Amino acid sequence: MRGTIQQLTEAFGPSGYEDEITHLIKAIAKDYADEIAVDTLGNLIVTKKGREQGKRIMFAAHMDEIGIIVTHINKEGFLRFAGVGGIGIATLVGNRVRFQNGTLGVIYREKGEWKDLTLDKLYIDIGAENKEEAETKVQLGDFAVFQREFADLGNRLIAKSMDDRVGCAVLLEVLKRSKNPLNTLYFVFTTQEEVGLRGARTAAYGLDPDLGIALDVTLTGDMPEAQRMDVSLGKGAAIKVRDSSLIAHPKVKELLVDLAEANKIPYQLEVLERGGTDAGAIHLTREGIPAGAISIPTRYVHSPSEMIDLRDAEACVDLVFALTERELGGIF
Numbered sequence: 284m285r286g287t288i289q290q291l292t293e294a295f296g297p298s299g300y301e302d303e304i305t306h307l308i309k310a311i312a313k314d315y316a317d318e319i320a321v322d323t324l325g326n327l328i329v330t331k332k333g334r335e336q337g338k339r340i341m342f343a344a345h346m347d348e349i350g351i352i353v354t355h356i357n358k359e360g361f362l363r364f365a366g367v368g369g370i371g372i373a374t375l376v377g378n379r380v381r382f383q384n385g386t387l388g389v390i391y392r393e394k395g396e397w398k399d400l401t402l403d404k405l406y407i408d409i410g411a412e413n414k415e416e417a418e419t420k421v422q423l424g425d426f427a428v429f430q431r432e433f434a435d436l437g438n439r440l441i442a443k444s445m446d447d448r449v450g451c452a453v454l455l456e457v458l459k460r461s462k463n464p465l466n467t468l469y470f471v472f473t474t475q476e477e478v479g480l481r482g483a484r485t486a487a488y489g490l491d492p493d494l495g496i497a498l499d500v501t502l503t504g505d506m507p508e509a510q511r512m513d514v515s516l517g518k519g520a521a522i523k524v525r526d527s528s529l530i531a532h533p534k535v536k537e538l539l540v541d542l543a544e545a546n547k548i549p550y551q552l553e554v555l556e557r558g559g560t561d562a563g564a565i566h567l568t569r570e571g572i573p574a575g576a577i578s579i580p581t582r583y584v585h586s587p588s589e590m591i592d593l594r595d596a597e598a599c600v601d602l603v604f605a606l607t608e609r610e611l612g613g614i615f
């Protein structure tokens with residue numbers, strides 16, 4: 284899984300431009316899947332057929348990452364930009380971005396007090412001497428993502444876009460492990476989560492599953508003077524109770540806790556005060572779909588250096604796998 288996480292996090296995939304990620308995931312999934320399809324909004328749907336008495340479970344992990352979009356190119360060749368998804372100003376100054384064609388740029392700021400810093404006081408320098416030269420590399424409306432290589436610290440890994448490539452890697456591991464699952468599994472690698480859970484919404488409508496589970500990152504509270512949050516790196520899979528987009532269906536939460544207990548999988552409960560996942564869109568689809576989420580604890584979410592503990596990701600694989608084999612008749 285380490286290698287898959289590296290491969291997926293180093294690729295380019297801001298919201299709406301997930302193609303590179305789609306290709307990478309397809310290449311891995313094709314040897315294990317019964318069916319692979321891409322829907323209108325670009326969601327990659329990998330199906331593994333279950334047995335007669337099984338139910339239909341949709342697992343969602345989003346392929347897109349946060350980034351920026353070019354809003355203006357001035358005559359000196361500097362770019363102005365807006366955020367794609369929730370980008371934090373404090374994480375931007377001095378960092379590099381990369382466009383799909385490989386063009387690199389550094390983000391910097393105008394003069395002024397740090398406390399007054401807003402996005403419109405930042406610019407991107409791609410090394411162009413004027414607008415004409417800049418436009419040979421970058422156009423208005425082009426998207427870019429953080430440029431940051433993957434780092435392997437042992438149990439802990441750092442990369443840009445762990446949110447949510449680590450969730451994608453978890454689902455790929457489960458797919459590889461699922462030979463003849465009880466339940467029919469739809470591994471949905473969704474698009475445009477960071478701009479409002481958009482891909483998951485149409486995918487869930489199309490699939491109409493009996494149960495929906497999002498795999499995504501969540502915040503931790505285990506850093507110095509951190510915001511209070513009872514999730515820590517290295518303490519296992521986080522079973523979501525609520526976030527801003529979803530109150531996990533109580534039966535889904537209970538089922539996941541029972542599965543973790545029964546299989547001795549390390550887990551922690553997650554109460555996220557702000558933020559959401561694809562499960563938020565899934566549970567409001569059609570007449571409602573029972574939904575929950577399994578989260579990978581992550582430090583520094585939405586920065587260029589998101590940190591996970593590989594053992595947590597492995598616990599998530601074990602928990603998802605246990606669910607794929609769980610008899611759900613009578614529950615959902």
Ligand code: CO
Nearest residue numbers: 349446477585
């Ligand atoms: Co995110």
Ligand code: ZN
Nearest residue numbers: 446447499500
């Ligand atoms: Zn995410």
